[in-house]
Amino acid sequence: MVGQSLAIRRAIRLIEEAALTSAPVIITGESGTGKERAARAIHDRSPRQNRPYVAINCAAVPESLIESELFGHERGAFTGADRRREGCFERADGGSLLLDEITEMRPEMQAKLLRVLEEKRILRLGASKDLPIDVRVFAASNRSVRQAIREGRLREDLYYRLNVYTIELPPLRDRLEDLPLLVEHFIQEFNREHKKRIQGIGQDCLDALRAHAWPGNVRELRNVVQRAVIRCPSSILSARDLPMESVPSHAAEAHFIVRVGSAMWEVERELIFRTLAFAGGNKARASNLLGMSRRNLYNRLQRYEVHETNGHLNGHPYRNGRNGSS
Incomplete structure (x- = not known):
């Protein structure tokens, strides 16, 4: 996890804290923010680091196969099951298991997962005797878990069972x-x-x-x-x-000329206007580029009496993201 921004330092601090325990962790963030890397970082810094680390993308496994993938099956458990097969929980025994995109798992499967987490035992498909397991679970999602609960995509009881640590990874634009x-x-x-x-x-x-x-x-x-x-x-x-x-x-037009003798406030005003245009009117990106807080940027805009209409600069030659000549 590389970076010095406040958002990523907060995430790294939580990763370091979570690594000292065996508690379950929920990791959220947009696609590409590094959720699997965060889970692996926790595992590699934990007392389980020399034990297996297994990851499964719940969205990539057909619904008819997800139970077998998680818990395994015995020979003859279903058509095509010509041998006994260990599931992810068995392969991760003693170590850690990442359930990526858990909100894509159907609710009835989530209920079985909750029982496994509470009882620490699994039952292979077609088996008559369950097996004890010791697995630390990471659950990841690119959705808001609260929204997923409201939409019925994530069981609330499973969320409370997993929600010991919650780590939110920021998007790169932030x-x-x-x-x-x-x-x-x-x-x-x-x-x-x-x-x-x-x-x-x-x-x-x-x-x-x-x-x-x-x-x-x-x-x-x-x-x-x-x-x-x-x-x-x-x-x-x-x-x-x-x-x-x-x-x-x-x-290529991300520069402008500062003439000797210009007042400092004029240079600052021009820089803010052009950076806003460069960022397509996105204040969050503009404030990052300028190295100032969003509140500070808003104060500057008010000071220069800049008014906005429908998200675009009003009455300025660089509105709608177009730069003027240098």
């Missing part, structure tokens, strides 16, 4: 100050993998990355940096090394 550290981390990783010698990242490249929306979060950033490292012909990544879909059309 932690843009971590971009340089993340990029450097991935550069080092892919230098080793692809026998490259990239030494750093240019400001134009960093500006383009900061202006991107990152719907795929850290997973998307990792993929973009890998492609850039492979394509880069020099020792410094530049914007032209990035995949075209990762470069905003206005990234």
Whole structure:
């Protein structure tokens, strides 16, 4: 887990706390934020680190097979069961099990899972005798668990059984100050993998990355940096090394000229306006780019008597995300 932003430091602190226990953990966050990595980090720092770690994506397993995947089956338990098979709980015995996208598991299966967590015993399909198990469970979801409960996607009793620790991983757009550290981390990783010698990242490249929306979060950033490292012909990544879909059309215009003798308030005002335009009117991204809190940005906007209409700057040449000439 790489970063220094408040949001990621809070998540890391919870990971470190959870690692000292064997309590269940719920990990939430958008797709690509690193939920599986967080679960693995807890396991690797826990007393169970030398025991098995098993992960299963509940959304990827057909409903007809999920019980067998979790609890195993005996030979002849159903058509095609030509041998006995251990499920995820048996394979993870003594260690940890990640149930990814748990809200995609049907409610009746969640009820069986709750019984297993409470009794610490499983029954293979087709078996007559249950087995004791000792497994620490991580449950992950890219949905809000509270909303999933309201929608009937997550049983409330199962939620309360799992909700000892809850770790929420922030989307990349809310932690843009971590971009340089993340990029450097991935550069080092892919230098080793692809026998490259990239030494750093240019400001134009960093500006383009900061202006991107990152719907795929850290997973998307990792993929973009890998492609850039492979394509880069020099020792410094530049914007032209990035995949075209990762470069905003206005990234090349992300500069303006400050004339000697300009008043400081005028420069600050112009910088705020242009950064808002650069960020497409998104104040959260603009405040991250400017290195100030959102409240501070709002105060500045009020001070300069900037009014907004339908989310766009009103009465300014850079409204609707268009930059003026430098």
